[in-house]
Amino acid sequence: MQKKTVKRSGAGASAPAPLQDERPANDGEGGASDQEIYERVITSIMEHRLPPGTKLGEDKLAKIFGVSRARVRQVLARLALERVVVLHPNRGAFVAEPTVEEAREVFEVRRPLEALVVHRIVAKKDPAIIARLRAHVAAEEAARAARDRRAIIRLSGEYHVLLAELSGSTLAARLMHELASLTCLIIFLYDAPTVPACRDQEHAEITQALADGDETTAIRLMAEHLEHVEACLDLSRGRPEELDLEAALAG
Amino acid sequence: MQKKTVKRSGAGASAPAPLQDERPANDGEGGASDQEIYERVITSIMEHRLPPGTKLGEDKLAKIFGVSRARVRQVLARLALERVVVLHPNRGAFVAEPTVEEAREVFEVRRPLEALVVHRIVAKKDPAIIARLRAHVAAEEAARAARDRRAIIRLSGEYHVLLAELSGSTLAARLMHELASLTCLIIFLYDAPTVPACRDQEHAEITQALADGDETTAIRLMAEHLEHVEACLDLSRGRPEELDLEAALAG
């Protein structure tokens, strides 16, 4: 039997702003709503079940979700705008393969953005927020106990999205959602095969500092956390394929 | 005769990443390309020729641009994702009306992002960059001389987008493009009718600090600049309509 996938932490994190006001939600029968399609696709991407470079054929997805191609097209366009997929004209949609440069840019932008979020959280002094964070950290630990690497990486990203959401800034939350998705792709692309146990209890430590209302420590821990994640990556050279290709041609 | 509108500074700024690889560009005849439609709409919004709350009917736009409704729909979806228009289900698309809260969030995120961009620019030490910036500042001054308030506001926003683009971070440039568009909307919504002469030569001063390679000063000037812009706004209460409505009902 396969490793069991840890369920996503129900309510909060990674629920990307609905973009439109709610609607009846076509939940009955075969057809899924746009939001559902979006979430299933991006979750699959974040969990690496759809690895970078995978072709996302419109007809194929349409049949899978039991909806028309136009629907799928909309979702793909949205994902493309979030840079999680790239569109090649007349060729179709593919799961994005962030370059090393893009990866560095993502971390570079995340750094100050995470600091801002931490600042806001501390300013709120809301026990309910701490409770939500602790619950999420617990879910992460469960995933780690279950050795579910995919869920671990996705939940790690969602911790930061949850943080941004709880900070009360819808803008920061939206940006963090996008950056977290990209970070997931980056980790799967560049993570050194050594060990994903790099950042284990850091989320718990950050949460504790937030609970203590210690902004300075929380920001420092967050900065270190991001550094650790980035340090675990192998960004010294381009991604495998391109490197191999160039090397082969050079030889 | 009407005040003449200053042309946009040709090449660089506010050219939002093409999202797709280039294509033949259906430039001939009546139909405009998606990118053209997008740029014309967002420029109109940034120049306040399409004020917040304006309905953007699909059929209407389709006829204006000589293109099918589906095309317009795509562009509107993109603008909605950038939060510069909002979609009401079964009601259509409207130019966004950012709330006071959203306005504050925009400035809050811009602050560290601009600092990051300044840092990158200084690190590059590229005279060509300074030249581009000076050219843009000159265009701003021309608009100011022409008393073209719309162009002034748009160009002010585009200065920051240009800065982000020249910094070499495509991610920062993309985010700045979005934030600058929203800032334009915010200024038009909340700018105190006192005087738009609030921030006049500040871009020139920042550019000079960048030319001197003085990062500390550049970052300080940028921070002050953003503070000044935000201070010029009247964010003390909600936007007119809603306030009037509530006040009327309360009385």
Added chain:
DNA sequence: AATATATCTTTTGTCGACAATTTATCGATA
């Protein structure tokens, strides 16, 4: 006369079909 209901108009949402482009397959030729 004012409100509520019903009908009509306008606009959006959705879908399937056709056209254009790319990719794959097959055959011919050197």
Added chain:
DNA sequence: TATCGATAAATTGTCGACAAAAGATATATT
């Protein structure tokens, strides 16, 4: 046998038509 070219298959891009919902108008009723 390998390469080049032509044909065929599959996939994306685009559009117009139909269905559904909201808004407006007119009518009937209290």
